[in-house]
Amino acid sequence: xxxxxxxxxxxxxxxxxxxxxxxxxxxxxxxxxxxxxxxxxxxxxxxxxxxxxxxxxxxxxxxxxxxxxxxxxxxxxxxxxxxxxxxxxxxxxxxxxxxxxxxxxxxxxxxxxxxxxxxxxxxxxxxxxxxxxxxxxxxxxxxxxxxxxxxxxxxxxxxxxxxxxxxxxxxxxxxxxxxxxxxxxxxx
Numbered sequence: 001x002x003x004x005x006x007x008x009x010x011x012x013x014x015x016x017x018x019x020x021x022x023x024x025x026x027x028x029x030x031x032x033x034x035x036x037x038x039x040x041x042x043x044x045x046x047x048x049x050x051x052x053x054x055x056x057x058x059x060x061x062x063x064x065x066x067x068x069x070x071x072x073x074x075x076x077x078x079x080x081x082x083x084x085x086x087x088x089x090x091x092x093x094x095x096x097x098x099x100x101x102x103x104x105x106x107x108x109x110x111x112x113x114x115x116x117x118x119x120x121x122x123x124x125x126x127x128x129x130x131x132x133x134x135x136x137x138x139x140x141x142x143x144x145x146x147x148x149x150x151x152x153x154x155x156x157x158x159x160x161x162x163x164x165x166x167x168x169x170x171x172x173x174x175x176x177x178x179x180x181x182x183x184x185x186x187x188x
Contacts, residue, residue: 027186029139039183040105042172047071065154067166072097072106075148080129095150095164098125098175100132102144107132108175111164113157124188128175131187 027035075097098108108125129145136143154160168176174183 026138027135029141032135032139032141032186035183035186036100036103036105039172039174040103043073043104043106046171047073065152065159065163067163067170070095070150070167072099072109072148072150072167072171073101073104075150077101077146077148080145080147092151093153093155093160095153095160095167097148097150097173098129098145099148100143100145102142106171106173107145109164109168109171109173111153111160113155113160125175128187135187 077099080098093113094111096110096112097106098110099106107129110125133143133145135141153163165178167173168178172179172182174180175187
C-alpha cells in the first residue's frame with residue numbers, strides 16, 4: 001500500500017509500544033497549606049467587609065436574592081455524597097456550595113434547577129475534590145469537604161446563573177474556572 005504525501009496510515013506495521021506517562025507534579029504540604037491560607041484569608045475578608053450599599057431616595061424592597069445576604073459558611077452542611085441518595089423527584093432549583101468546613105473555605109459555587117440530578121452525571125468539580133482530598137490524605141492534613149444548599153434561588157435560569165456568577169466573584173471560589181487565574185489550578 002502506498003500512501004499519498006501527508007496521509008496517515010491507520011494500520012501501521014510499526015510495533016505498538018506502551019505510552020509513557022509523565023510524572024505529575026504534586027503540590028508540597030507547605031504549598032498546600034499556604035494556598036489554603038490565602039484562600040481562607042481572602043474569604044474571611046469578604047465575610048468581614050460588606051460591600052458598600054447604594055442609597056436610594058425612595059424605599060426599595062431588598063432583593064431576596066441579594067448575594068450580600070448569602071453566606072455559604074452559615075448554611076447547613078450535607079454530606080458530599082448527597083447526589084447518591086435515592087430520590088423520588090429531580091429536585092428543586094438551588095445554589096450549592098462545596099465547602100471545606102475544616103478550613104472554612106468555599107471551594108466551589110454552582111447552580112441547578114434539579115438539585116437531585118446535577119451531580120449524578122459527569123461534573124469536573126468531582127475530580128478537583130478527589131485530588132484535593134487525596135493531597136490532604138497524603139500529608140495527613142485535616143479536611144472535611146461537604147456540600148451546602150441555598151434553596152431560595154430563583155427558578156428562572158438566567159437570574160439563577162447571574163446570582164451564581166456574582167457569588168463566584170464575591171467568594172473567589174478556587175474550583176470555579178472564573179477564579180483559576182487568581183488561585184491557579186492545582187487540583188485539576
